[in-house]
Amino acid sequence: KNEVEQSPQNLTAQEGEFITINCSYSVGISALHWLQQHPGGGIVSLFMLSSGKKKHGRLIATINIQEKHSSLHITASHPRDSAVYICAVIRNYKLTFGKGTLLTVNP
Amino acid sequence: ETGVTQSPTHLIKTRGQQVTLRCSSQSGHNTVSWYQQALGQGPQFIFQYYREEENGRGNFPPRFSGLQFPNYSSELNVNALELDDSALYLCASSLRGTSYEQYFGPGTRLTVT
Secondary structure (H helix, E strand, C coil): CCCCCCCEEEEECCCCCCCCEEEEECCCEEEEEEEEECCCHHHEEEEEEEEEEEEEEEEEEEEEEECCCEEECCCCCHHHHHHHEEEEEEEEEEEEECEEEEEEECC | CCCCCCECCCEEECCCCCCEEEEEECCCCCCEEEEECCCCCCCCCEEECCCCEEECCCCCCCEEEECCCCCCEEEEECCCCCCCHHHEEEEEECCCCCCCCEEEEECCCECCC
C-alpha cells in the first residue's frame, strides 16, 4: 500500500463545475503540498499546509491531521485548470508523492 | 529573488553513457532534493543534500550520485545509463530550518536510447 493515496485517478468535468480531489496518507507528516503539473511540464506548488484551510483564488485546500486526509477543491472550474494534481507529504524535509489525479475540464 | 533553474532542458543519451544534470537553487536556500518522474507516474525521491552533505536517499542504486556546492547549486550524476532511466528529473530547493516548502525547477527530460 502506498503511503499517499489520491482519488480519483482521473476526473472529467464540465466548465463551471465544483471539483474535489482527495488525498489520504498513512504516516505522520510535517506538512503537505498540493502540486500542479501540466502535460510535459514542470511542477508548480499550489499550496503547502500543515493545518486547517488555505484559499487562493478559485482553489481551496484543507487538511485534517488527525484523520490523515486532505482535499483540494476547485470552484467554477475552467478548461485551463486541466492538469495533473499531485498530493505530496513532507516527512524529514522530504516529499513522498501520490500518483496524481488527471483533471480534464471540458468547455 | 531568482527561482530554481535546471539545465539542460532536454537530453538524449545512449545506454551505458554517463550524464550530469544541474540545478541552481532559489537564492538563500540550503537544501536541494532530486526526484525522478517516469512517464505517467508520480515523482520518486532520489536523494537530498543539505549544506553539501547527502541527507537521505531513496531506493536508487549507487550509480545515481550527487553533489551540492558551497553556493548550494547541485548536480545529479547517473552512470551506466539504462533505458529505464528515461524520465523527467526534477530538483527542488528549500530553506531547512525555516520552512518545509519546496520550490521546484522546470525539470530535465532525459531520454536514453
